[in-house]
Amino acid sequence: MLEAVIEPYPQATIDGYTGLTVHYAQERGACAIVRGLREVSDFEWEFKMARMNQQIAPDIDTLFMMANTQYAHISSTLVMEVVQMGQGKVGAEKLREMVPAIVVEFIKKKFDVL
Structure with a gap:
């Protein structure tokens, strides 16, 4: 289903992994991890995760994107x-x-x- 949804976006790919996201990002040579936030309540957990990732891999930034309020719920x-x-x-x-x-x-x- 996800493959069908992203089909119009050739720059998007789907890949699975096990372990920490920050380690996967390092293996892929990424410089950032993008995380989506729907509600303010998501931020506390995501902030803690971002700080931990920063401690593990200081060269990888975490970027937060807020959902459109029409879809946040x-x-x-x-x-x-x-x-x-x-x-x-x-x-x-x-x-x-x-x-x-x-x-x-x-x-x-x-x-x-x-």
């Missing part, structure tokens, strides 16, 4: 709860306000709803 967990507990009563149009259209199509197929 949305998480994959909440979307899945809406799909599963909404029993098909939440239409595709409403879901398209929360997730990319391709994700709505995956949800339709997987859960046979909408």
